[in-house]
Amino acid sequence: MRFVDEFRDADKAHALAAKIAALCEPGRSYKFMEVCGGHTHTIYKHGLEDYLPEAITLVHGPGCPVCVIPMGRVDDAMHLAARPDVIMTSFGDMMRVPGSNGSFFDAKASGTDIRMVYSPLDSLKIARQNPDRQVVFMAIGFETTAPSTAMTMLRAAAEGISNFSVFCNHVTIVPAIKAILDSPDLRLDGFLGPGHVSTVIGCRPYEFIARDYHKPVVVAGFEPLDILQSIYMLLRQLAEGRSAVENQYSRVVPWNGNVVALKAIGETMELRPYFEWRGLGFISHSALRVREKYAAMDAERLFSVPGVRVADPKACQCGEVLKGVLKPWECKVFGTACTPETPIGTCMVSPEGACAAYYNYGRMNRNRVPEAAPAGQS
Amino acid sequence: MTAGSGWIDEALREHDHGQRPENPDGRPSLPVTDREQQVLDRIDRARRRRPRVREERITMSHGAGGKATQTLIEAVFLDAFRNPLLEPLEDAAELRVPGPRDAPGTVKGTGARLALTTDSYVVSPLFFPGGNIGDLAVNGTVNDLSVSGATPMYLTAGFILEEGFPVADLIRLAASMRDAAAAACVSIVTGDTKVVQRGKADGCYINTAGVGVLAGDVSLGVAAARPGDAIIVSGPVGDHGITIMLARGELDIEADVVSDTAPLNGLVADLLAAVPGVRAMRDATRGGVATILNEIARAADVGVLVVEDDIPVRAEVRGACELLGIDPMYVACEGRMVAVVPGESAAAAVRALRAHPLGADAAVIGQVVADQPGMVRLKTSFGGTRIVDLLVGDPLPRIC
Numbered sequence: 001m002r003f004v005d006e007f008r009d010a011d012k013a014h015a016l017a018a019k020i021a022a023l024c025e026p027g028r029s030y031k032f033m034e035v036c037g038g039h040t041h042t043i044y045k046h047g048l049e050d051y052l053p054e055a056i057t058l059v060h061g062p063g064c065p066v067c068v069i070p071m072g073r074v075d076d077a078m079h080l081a082a083r084p085d086v087i088m089t090s091f092g093d094m095m096r097v098p099g100s101n102g103s104f105f106d107a108k109a110s111g112t113d114i115r116m117v118y119s120p121l122d123s124l125k126i127a128r129q130n131p132d133r134q135v136v137f138m139a140i141g142f143e144t145t146a147p148s149t150a151m152t153m154l155r156a157a158a159e160g161i162s163n164f165s166v167f168c169n170h171v172t173i174v175p176a177i178k179a180i181l182d183s184p185d186l187r188l189d190g191f192l193g194p195g196h197v198s199t200v201i202g203c204r205p206y207e208f209i210a211r212d213y214h215k216p217v218v219v220a221g222f223e224p225l226d227i228l229q230s231i232y233m234l235l236r237q238l239a240e241g242r243s244a245v246e247n248q249y250s251r252v253v254p255w256n257g258n259v260v261a262l263k264a265i266g267e268t269m270e271l272r273p274y275f276e277w278r279g280l281g282f283i284s285h286s287a288l289r290v291r292e293k294y295a296a297m298d299a300e301r302l303f304s305v306p307g308v309r310v311a312d313p314k315a316c317q318c319g320e321v322l323k324g325v326l327k328p329w330e331c332k333v334f335g336t337a338c339t340p341e342t343p344i345g346t347c348m349v350s351p352e353g354a355c356a357a358y359y360n361y362g363r364m365n366r367n368r369v370p371e372a373a374p375a376g377q378s
Numbered sequence: 379m380t381a382g383s384g385w386i387d388e389a390l391r392e393h394d395h396g397q398r399p400e401n402p403d404g405r406p407s408l409p410v411t412d413r414e415q416q417v418l419d420r421i422d423r424a425r426r427r428r429p430r431v432r433e434e435r436i437t438m439s440h441g442a443g444g445k446a447t448q449t450l451i452e453a454v455f456l457d458a459f460r461n462p463l464l465e466p467l468e469d470a471a472e473l474r475v476p477g478p479r480d481a482p483g484t485v486k487g488t489g490a491r492l493a494l495t496t497d498s499y500v501v502s503p504l505f506f507p508g509g510n511i512g513d514l515a516v517n518g519t520v521n522d523l524s525v526s527g528a529t530p531m532y533l534t535a536g537f538i539l540e541e542g543f544p545v546a547d548l549i550r551l552a553a554s555m556r557d558a559a560a561a562a563c564v565s566i567v568t569g570d571t572k573v574v575q576r577g578k579a580d581g582c583y584i585n586t587a588g589v590g591v592l593a594g595d596v597s598l599g600v601a602a603a604r605p606g607d608a609i610i611v612s613g614p615v616g617d618h619g620i621t622i623m624l625a626r627g628e629l630d631i632e633a634d635v636v637s638d639t640a641p642l643n644g645l646v647a648d649l650l651a652a653v654p655g656v657r658a659m660r661d662a663t664r665g666g667v668a669t670i671l672n673e674i675a676r677a678a679d680v681g682v683l684v685v686e687d688d689i690p691v692r693a694e695v696r697g698a699c700e701l702l703g704i705d706p707m708y709v710a711c712e713g714r715m716v717a718v719v720p721g722e723s724a725a726a727a728v729r730a731l732r733a734h735p736l737g738a739d740a741a742v743i744g745q746v747v748a749d750q751p752g753m754v755r756l757k758t759s760f761g762g763t764r765i766v767d768l769l770v771g772d773p774l775p776r777i778c
Contacts (some may be wrong), residue, residue, distance in 0.1 A: 001696055001700065008758075010759065010761035013760055013761050044764060045758075045764060046760040046762045046764070047757075047760065047762020095771075096771060105438070105439070106435070106437070108437075109433070109435040109436060109438075225760075327414075329418070330417075334421075335417065335418075335420070335424060339424075340771075341445050341449070341770050342432050351703070359767075360770075361764040361765050361767075362764060362765065363421065364418070364755060364763075364764075364765055365418075
């Protein structure tokens with residue numbers, strides 16, 4: 001398959017793996033955070049860790065849209081969905097996220113009108129077909145998906161559709177990265193920057209990481225070779241004593257981002273003063289809400305939502321996993337009480353969640369590359 | 379008590395109950411690899427526990443053929459109906475009926491051995507490229523009998539029709555079923571018709587049951603898989619599922635694929651004739667090849683190691699799966715089977731399958747291994763290794 005197979009070439013991977021192993025200083029260990037859940041998924045789906053020396057640890061970051069939604073917001077969405085005049089529409093990822101009273105799937109099985117969509121435009125289509133019902137789109141995601149929500153709102157406004165609204169849970173990545181950098185729990189050597197977020201916001205927003213925190217950042221693509229190459233680029237910066245923002249994903253990511261997309265977001269949405277993230281707590285200016293001008297499309301203004309803060313189940317350690325402090329398997333309930341079929345925390349739900357990726361793909365004995373592994377260890 | 383909080387509390391209680399002792403400071407001091415291995419062992423034990431349905435209501439996942447389906451079958455149906463014939467949970471049950479000693483398929487003194495199976499069809503849309511719900515209903519049941527090693531003989535057909543369903547469509551479906559039955563050399567010998575009010579069903583659902591005769595001493599079952607055995611698929615996987623998905627027209631993706639729905643009895647007969655000692659066969663319907671590999675690993679308590687590059691997948695199917703974020707190994711086929719044969723017979727088995735038009739692209743995709751029993755591992759095209767687990771959730775509802 002063109003544009004895919006090139007980036008999954010095992011020969012090139014072997015060559016890169018050798019270069020990576022050669023760049024590792026003996027006796028030094030490296031911790032790199034892949035910010036984006038898409039990277040986590042790729043790492044496990046392709047068995048990428050098989051190519052890495054034991055000295056390199058990949059720490060899974062907070063960039064999983066479904067994972068960071070706190071339980072209170074799920075309950076708010078469920079409250080909206082339960083209204084008889086509402087058709088709730090949601091991406092498939094969100095359907096299995098547990099709220100305090102079960103997931104969208106559970107509610108759907110009990111008769112609540114919740115429909116899975118592949119794009120917010122599908123929600124708009126449902127709104128056209130059901131003029132007597134309010135169609136609410138459960139908007140989640142980072143800057144990657146915010147433009148499609150924004151463009152849909154603009155389309156709805158242009159067509160004069162009055163029964164479409166958005167329950168806006170869009171979040172922004174940079175404040176989350178900053179929160180992790182400021183957290184004392186974790187020592188990181190560098191970041192694999194989020195590729196698809198960067199197609200929208202560009203690479204400039206990460207410059208503070210290199211400048212103020214002296215950590216290298218490489219904006220990385222999502223195919224396995226992209227990630228290996230990005231790890232190599234991080235190691236090279238460290239070996240050369242540099243910290244800079246580099247763009248490995250230049251075939252897709254323009255340095256300055258996508259102005260059209262940013263304008264659409266800016267037109268329809270504005271920063272919230274603060275927003276609660278699962279595990280990371282309240283982070284100021286870290287999420288988007290619908291602008292006053294589009295109040296008629298803001299589900300939070302149209303309908304009252306409880307807006308209650310709901311604590312996670314006490315055994316759930318998604319927060320620690322999202323911050324990269326715990327590996328998925330270090331969570332107390334991982335794989336026993338919390339599994340993909342009966343998830344307790346969000347990280348076990350989304351395919352981009354670190355726990356789901358590890359459970360589904362990585363839960364096994366793994367032999368790391370022999371060059372760097374101590375003798376006799378598997 | 380609500381669905382959500384209820385099972386969480388219960389799961390946590392269960393978890394606390396079976397908990398290993400931890401260091402008082404909460405930080406176990408074992409090296410990381412050992413600690414990780416402990417967790418993996420604990421998960422393995424948890425997975426082998428008796429399954430329980432935690433949901434209060436049926437969700438679409440219960441019909442997807444993956445983890446939830448398996449749990450439902452074992453916790454509800456197997457629990458209620460438990461008997462030695464049902465327990466192996468094979469595609470068809472093997473029955474012995476006392477009969478005249480000269481009847482076909484008779485082992486001396488024991489009577490005839492029959493295979494019995496049933497399957498319901500709810501595919502949407504009813505007509506799709508390469509077939510319709512009618513030939514699917516015949517082929518599916520023929521295949522369940524065939525892969526159990528039986529020669530399919532007689533089918534039943536039950537119809538649940540929605541008020542308002544066009545009679546012309548029903549005539550087309552019946553004609554397709556007649557043709558499919560003729561192609562598979564079976565007869566549809568009894569049936570049933572029910573009609574429900576408009577809105578209480580979706581056009582037409584079909585149930586078929588089938589009886590076949592098990593010849594000689596043929597006895598197949600995935601529990602018979604042994605380390606060293608080869609795993610073979612009879613052709614490209616995922617054609618049916620992707621065809622249905624695209625035929626619904628909800629995705630705005632077009633691709634030149636047609637369903638692979640076909641009767642497998644000819645192919646199976648050729649394989650059994652050419653290769654003695656075939657351990658097991660399964661047709662890769664809901665849940666796809668990945669589900670069958672997991673069934674083998676679990677039933678025989680062996681490891682399964684497959685090679686991504688060796689699994690035949692059409693370029694169109696791969697492309698559509700890539701766009702949809704679906705793994706073709708989980709996508710349903712309706713005319714493909716997975717066979718487990720002793721390692722030394724692998725080449726002969728592939729030769730026999732390739733000699734049949736339905737097996738032209740047959741290939742060895744992996745092997746049964748002794749290590750990591752119960753687990754299916756995949757050597758990825760990229761050169762890494764990962765797990766292939768049972769399907770969770772339902773990416774493609776109502777595929778058959």
